Amino acid sequence: MFSPTNMPRSVSTLFSACTTFAGSIMLIRSMEKELIPDELRSYLSTAIPYLFTPLSPNITLVIDEHFGVSRNQVYDAAEIYLNTKISPSTERLKIGKTPKQNTISVAIENGEVVTDVYENIKLTWAYVCTKPENNSDYEETRRFELSFNKKYKEKVMDRYLPHVLKRSEEIKDKEKVVKLYNREWGSINLEHPSTFDTLALDPELKKMIVDDLKRFLGRKEFYKKVGKAWKRGYLLYGPPGTGKSSLIAAMANYIKFDIYDLELTSLSSNSDLRRVLLSTTSRSILVIEDIDCSAQTRDRQQGGDDYDGSNSKLTLSGLLNFIDGLWSSCGDERIIVFTTNHKDRLDPALLRPGRMDVHINMPYCTPQAFSILASNYLDIRDKNHYLYDEIEGLLESTNVTPAEVAEELMASENADVALEGLVNLLKRKHNRKMDPDAVKSTLSNLAFGNVIAAAARDYKKEILAQEKLKSSSSFNEEVDLDELMDDPELEKLHADRIAALKKEAEKREALQRKGHGEYREISEGDFLGEVTGTEKAICHFYHKEFYRCKIMDKHLKSLAPRHVDTKFIKLDSENAPFFVAKLGVKTLPCVILFSKGIAIDRLVGFQDIGGKDDFATRTLEIILIKKGIISEKKDNEDDDCHENSRRTVRSSTNPDSDSD
Known part of the structure; x- marks a missing residue:
């Protein structure tokens, strides 16, 4: 360039100088192409503009959604963490909710910027979502861009990002919904x-x-x-x-x-x-x-x-x-x-x-456990109720499970009515445990077995006496029945009968401890244990408002004490959505039959029982017998066999005899 003092004094002089300068430029460009390689020229053309650009004090960290073939843990943590940093000035948000979520989820939209401050460091987060332009086979790529002053790089890497990871874990733990996974991990x-x-x-x-x-x-x-x-x-x-x-x-x-x-x-x-x-x-x-x-x-x-x-x-x-x-x-x-x-x-x-x-x-219900149940179900916070002491005394001497107590407490919202029902339950169980007469129908008392054996013994004596009279030439011949009863074969029959009855009583007691012999309601959480913990089980899926379910309840409740070998239970379909779906229960009442924990058959509605509401319990019993889930009862297994056996043949044929 020319200095002001040396400015040309005429247009011709100025034109001559410009021509000389242009010629020099052309000469330099021709020499550049010959002397400087193409690669170096390309690098210089890219680098020279940066020499005249002011240096930026910030640095940007790019956090992609995936890191290699795995998800980027920092990206997932940032996504959770930034949802708590959304400010009122944010203009665009994404919201959504899945069927299994309890609340609406909120997230920042593409292009939005969130500002965070950590230890007086200003950090700017930007969410960037890039869609493929021409190739639809590729999914959109998502990333976060974190910008901050580069002099804080070490502090951000060593302290801020670990803080984001830790805080996201705390948020996840707080908002986590616990999942229940089955065998297929659904x-x-x-x-x-x-x-x-x-x-x-x-x-x-x-x-x-x-x-x-x-x-x-x-x-x-x-x-x-x-x-x-x-x-x-x-x-x-x-x-x-x-x-x-x-x-x-x-x-x-x-x-x-x-x-x-x-x-x-x-x-x-x-x-x-x-x-x-x-x-x-x-x-x-x-x-x-x-x-x-x-x-x-x-x-x-x-x-x-x-x-x-x-x-x-x-x-x-x-x-x-x-x-x-x-x-x-x-x-x-x-x-x-x-x-x-x-x-x-x-x-x-x-x-x-x-x-x-x-x-x-896990023990039977204790007084302390009962206090918690009474508080949960009846809102009783103290022990001032007039039945409280009686219930605690009965619990000390009676085996009853918390589930049985809870069932009684749910029977009524009136505390007096519910607790009176519980007292009756505890007394029944207590009497069944202590009173021999109360267990005659279950053959669980050995004294009852002795009565049956004595009846059989009297019958044998009567038959032998009659045969002895017939074979005698004189009806006046005296028969010594005591000598007949000393016969070893009869004594063996007597001992075998007592042993058989004792074994049967022990078997029935073992089954009753597993919940057999009564029709019980269970929870969804206890379902698997109930049906897999026994050889045979009948489960009634019911709805408390359905009339036909109440009819089925009545018949199953009647059959349960007669067929102790099979467990009779019921499950409220409203409170068991998982098993209702898994077992395909669509029509109620639905009675599913289980053998060794496997569903082998079912009764759907009343279509297998004639389609009418007034069917007899015996009709249902015959159907269940045919399906092999219960066994046919013998006549001498009925509950009244005890009373019939007390009347011996000898006492009926000789009413005037005062012999025992």
């Missing part, structure tokens, strides 16, 4: 209302369980230090109806762990068990209910021939490896829960110290 929301506050357990026992769960969750480093897998095992044992399933639900609701229901009977080999284990997630509860019903887990001393796995590839050793072997280390924060109605049937290997960490006996 899931439903676990909407079981059981909590430790409402659970009918002794307060000291509940406190022990809660403290144990808290200690387990906070000991990750401890388990790592001692070289053990981060897991905890619980064995829940006790009679049906004592709340084992409710306790599992309360544990899941308390620690927000999903539940995986492992059905051992559906697994054919140890490899199946390993595959199932690998498909479960961390922070979950693995449940094996009624483990005593699995042949592989029973005491080997009771049946060694079945233990070697010849009939099944799923072995006890495979199950033990699942509990505390090498495969138990797959996943963290796992809780394994076994339930059983009969702890004594389990193989000792399952019970050895260190295998199941906590053994919890």
Whole structure:
């Protein structure tokens, strides 16, 4: 350029100078093409503009939705975290709700910007969603762009992003909906209302369980230090109806762990068990209910021939490896829960110290548990009710489950009526336990067996006496019946009869402890244990407002005491949506017949019973007999056989005799 002092004085001089300058430029460009390679020219043309661009003080971190073939954990955490940072100035939001969600979800829309402040550092988040232009085979790509002053890079990487990860986990735990997974790992929301506050357990026992769960969750480093897998095992044992399933639900609701229901009977080999284990997630509860019903887990001393796995590839050793072997280390924060109605049937290997960490006996209803139930169902907060002392006294001497107590308390909203019904139930059970006359219809009292045996003995004596008279040449010949009764064969018949009656009584008592002999209502949580824990079961899916369901209730209630070999239960279809869907219950009443835990047949409505409401109980009984779920009753098994047997043949043929 020319300086002002040397400015040309004429147009011709200026034109000459411009011509000279243009020629120089052309010469330089021609030399550039010959002397500078194309690659260097391209680099210089790109870099030179940056020399004249002011430097930006910010840096931008790009957080893609996927990192390689896996989801980006930072992206997922940011998505949750930023939903809590949405400001009133945000102009566009995405909202949605799935059928299983309880609340509406809110998220930022494409192009929106969210500002966050951490330790006086201003951070700007932008959500960017890019759709493919021409190729529809590719999905849209989503990412977050985090911008901030580059001098804070280390603080953001080392402290802010871990803060986002931690905060997102806290939000997930707070808002998490506990899931219940079945064998195929389909899931439903676990909407079981059981909590430790409402659970009918002794307060000291509940406190022990809660403290144990808290200690387990906070000991990750401890388990790592001692070289053990981060897991905890619980064995829940006790009679049906004592709340084992409710306790599992309360544990899941308390620690927000999903539940995986492992059905051992559906697994054919140890490899199946390993595959199932690998498909479960961390922070979950693995449940094996009624483990005593699995042949592989029973005491080997009771049946060694079945233990070697010849009939099944799923072995006890495979199950033990699942509990505390090498495969138990797959996943963290796992809780394994076994339930059983009969702890004594389990193989000792399952019970050895260190295998199941906590053994919890689920007892019959205690006065403390009753207080919780009375508070839950009747809103009774103190012990001032006039029946309270009587109920507590009866509970001390009577075995009744919390489920039975709850059923009585639900019978009426009037506290007086409900508690009077409970008193009547406890008295019936107490009298059945203490009064020999009250158990004659169940053949569970040995004295009744002796009466039957004595009647048979009198009958034998009468027949022998008649035969002796017929064979005698003189009707005046005296017959010594006492000598006849000393006959060894008759004494053997007498002893065999008593032994048979005693064995039958013991069998019936064992079945009654499992809930046989009465028509009971169960909860959805107890359903699997009830139908798999017995040889035969009849379950009535009902609706409390349906008239025909009430008719079916009446007939099944009448049949239950007559057929003790089969369990009679009912389940409210409104409170059991999972099993209603799984078993395909569409028409009510629906009576499903189970053999060894498998549904073998069903009665739908009244179509199999003639289609009329006024059918006889005997009609239903015959249908169930034909289907093989109950057995035909013999005449001498009726409830009135006791009274008929007391009248001996001799007393009827000789009313004037005063012999005993």
